[in-house]
Amino acid sequence: MQQTILEARHIQKQFHDPVTVQVLTDITFSVNKGEFVSVIGKSGCGKSTLLYILSTMDTDYTGELLIDQELMTGQSDAQLAHIRNEKIGFVFQFHYLLNEFTVLRNVMLPGLKLARYSEQEVEHRALERLKMLGIEHLATKEAYRISGGEKQRVAIARALINDPHIIMGDEPTGNLDTKNSEHVFEIFHELAEVHNQTLLIVTHDQGFAERSGRIIEMEDGRIIRH
Secondary structure, three states, rough: OOOEEEEEEEEEEEEEEEEEEEEEEEEEEEEOOOEEEEEOOOOOHHHHHHHHOOOOOOOOEEEEEEEEEEOOOOOOHHHHHHHHHHHHEEEOOOOOOOOOOOOHHHHHHHHHHHOOOOOHHHHHHHHHHHHHHHHHOOOOHHHOOOOOHHHHHHHHHHHHHHOOOEEEEOOOOOOOOOOHHHHHHHHHHHHHHHOOEEEEEOOOOOHHHHHHEEEEEEEEEEEEEO
């Protein structure tokens, strides 16, 4: 029996500025544990808007969103912030590392915020994630002293610190050269294959999408294949 990690049911989204524009129409799909899913579609098709809703950051929609079989729709901001930190790992196009902190500290931050483990244990777990991604030698470096490709790998380690149910990515290779994009793809592929990690990645990189486990394609705010 496959475990459903994420489920969208009839999600609709409108912008009102000043006229009403339908941005998402009847979005319904689910993602099972260990799936590596890419979301593709032309610029402006609604994929980033959808990701904001799926990640619980945008609550202004109709329909239902479930993460780990728990209904997100209608929860308070504080509850959603806690769920986000506990159950979702984020990797963006820009790594959003804090320059003045070391690599290790950057990876630890979501773990310290969740406060499920002692600081010592969070540090141990952060080092394990860095080791898994082959960058433990960078642990004591300040974030601004490492390369762009290394920063994105640190961002992935940070996304993994709380053992999230799902990792969501918004164009995580959008800012990287071919070699580093390949690195990131291989990391994601291994996370899904070896560690049974669930991934939902918005990308405009067709080659990346074709090699992921499944493609959800969007057009004009609708899903046209999934």
